[in-house]
Amino acid sequence: MHRILIVEDEEIIRAALRKLLQHNGYEVAVADSVEGATGEYDLDAFDLIISDLRLPGEAGTSLIGHAPGVPVLIMTSYASLRSAVDSMKKGAVEYIAKPFDHDEMLSAVAGILAENTRAATPGEQEASGTDSSGSDPADIMYGQCAAMQRVFTLIRKVAPTETTVLIQGESGTGKELAARALHLLSPRASHPLISVNCAAIPESLIESELFGHEKGAFTGAVSARTGLVEAADGGSLFLDEIGELPPEAQARLLRVLQEGEIRKVGSTQSRQVSVRMIAATHRNLKAMTRTGEFREDLYYRLNVMQIRIPPLRERQGDVLGLSKRFLARQADRMGKPGLSLTPEAMKAMERHRWPGNVRELENAIERASILADGDVIAPDQLDLDIETGDDYNIPSSLVEGDNEQTPPPSREADSGSDLSLEDYFQHFVLENQDRMSETELAQKLGISRKSLWERRQRLGIPRKKS
Template sequence: MHSIMIICPDNSPLKESEKWLSRYGFQVNISNTLEQANKYYELSEFHLLLIDQEAINHIEASSAELPSAPHRIILDAKPSLSIGINSMAQGAAYYLPLPTDSETLLKHVVNALEQNDHPDPASTQNQTPQVYFSNTAKEERLTLGTQGSGIIGQCPPMQSLFSDMRKIAGTDVTVLIRGESGTGKELVAKALHNLSQRHNHPIISVNCAAIPENLIESELFGHEKGAFTGANSSHDGLIYAADKGTLFLDEIGELPLEAQARLLRVLQEGEIRKVGATQSTKVDIRLITATHRNLTDMIQQGLFREDLYYRLYVMELLLPPLRDRGDDISMLAKILLEKACQKHSKPICNYTKTFDKAIRSHRWPGNVRELENAIERAVILSPPEKIEAANLKLASQQPPNNTTNHSPMSDADSKNLVGTTLDDYFKHFVLSHQHKMTETQLAHSLGISRKSLWERRQKLAIPKKVTAEK
């Protein structure tokens, strides 16, 4: 049986690996510091050390020495090239980012133990640790859940999501991503692309709600010169731009029915025809779509094509809302706090218990996007080197018993609106008129663009209730 020593502070993500490494049959001990480990154990008797870089920083500050044996893996919550090269120059087998998912860490643990069991004298004499580190940047980028991958999380729902993503990333199947607004659907799409065989080709991201209805077909499929007024030259379109790569259509539920029919042909025939063209062009794309809406309800309302839905619904990925992600909330908040401080050229603020309590007590209806905005707001408003929870300025969440129904208010009711905010008026106007106006007409009446209307709907959580005419 192989014995492993884990050396990390109490708050380190590395500490969680003790349980699952034990379940795999390893004999695991854990210490909070290197001094403690040296005091109570003979480290040379362990087959492998797993060390949080924070513990190494501590001994460097006290001028102590890092043990030269046995094999060790260094894990760092703030990975950098210089530290990685230095770690391996001092004998580390691998240098990995924290947090690292269990599959990746287990793979490196097994590799390090195999090197220990079957050492290669030639490689020991002419060791080139840079080879190990040269893969670290790629591993960090492709290891789901780490900061380098762009999508962060360690909670069980996210680990289940990552497991599904790894299984389907190497295929070309169409993927439908569902989740609330602000959960990171585009990040999932980009991670799937980076893990796929198409990663050397472009990923084209399109927000279907952000393009005016009269332009969306031209933007997606392209147009010929003279196809319509203002078409002064030929345009290839975004689908053609994604050829050999990935096309990500966000808010697919906002795609007009005419464009849905054209998209269906792309999926069925693998070809596009520009607006005003007579010839079709072959394209090779992997399609990923996302929505926060219930597409089956939209099918019943005649707003979404059923045949297209079944073309899109080959694989489905569900993103959990932030409120259901447990300790991920604190982990994300710390990363976003550091990012906001750097963005606004402020010293990195300490993440306090009071600040964390305020973060964890909020329901986050806007999910990660709302969390990022709130933390940036707090960084801007707080004094230097200090973050104040009050500056998050989180909107109080009223219980739903005050909103017994969301039916449109009458004109008589609207005359009684006294002292309301612009947001209240906006919400009232949309709810009162959306049953008889299109999105374009609503936007025109409010003096804003269709994109702005869609963004305000997301911000104010205004349901899109369209009643089909009989």
């Protein structure tokens, strides 16, 4: 059994992560600081250390020096992109931004441990003739249907190559898991996989984040910085929502793909990098090239090999399989080993269209597990007829229409039926985004900017370009 040390000063996160790992078969120890970890444990006895970046006293990255033979995975909720670069430069094998997805964490842990095991026994591996490229995609993603089996086959074929891959699929289908599988099955698995959500970075900063900058390159550039492309040197770079890249960044990225070189903002010198590029989008990039929103030459450079992740409504038979996995996980977390779905609940889940895909399904199971009376989940506890996902309330002033500056979208066009929350959100954003900032939109809707962005992604509403 693999031994993992968690170093985290927030008790809730520490306990939740400990329970998650223990329920997946790992032996787990915990500490709340670097000093506590080094004073209480022999760090070399662990197979993996998972640490928060910011801790009382020494930073989490100092564990890399305290235990040079043990891989260290860094968690951070503070400016994750910048922290990722610094952590990788100091020797961290992986980083995860908080709040993290449980599948993402388990996938990262499994990949690190598998790679560490292979590195420790190279002679045995060569003698047995086993593949050195990593885990099977079926270990990272779930899918018993024919459509997902075709995805797995394609990943197995393309992963060992250096080919650039474009992953297409709706929000919530598991594009990032597919990218992780491509990386872990590749010869670059021992090097970092850097994940970047292009839609989450302000346009004014994206070139600096991706390519780095020199000191004094712009106001606020008080020191030189390494970009995320350079941080992925030797490994893989996953660019999620690449359709949101502004034109200037698209041109720079094209040069990386064509020439294998980068130039920091404000620098005259170029540097060679070896990066395997994996991109993902839920948008139609081909159509965007016709409108001039996306460079045609970049599109063809990215679209060498395309992998389409099918939406959940096309994955016949996988809904119940995924439900059982999520249900088992919730049963472990909540201490309800007998948690189950009624036959009626199963039928309701099979009939539902799942516009939010796997992410929506996981949320529905979690919500129903909490609401269930006893150990049995009924259809009404799944709440599938009401689209939820972001916790927000429509302000009464907007519903009643007494705000002259931001009138609510007309309900006359809804053919007499009430708008769902999804409809209301979409209509309101589309009607007001031309004259309101993201902050103003979020305030009017009574949600956070993060919730606004997440719901934009799920509904396919692009952010208004400044």
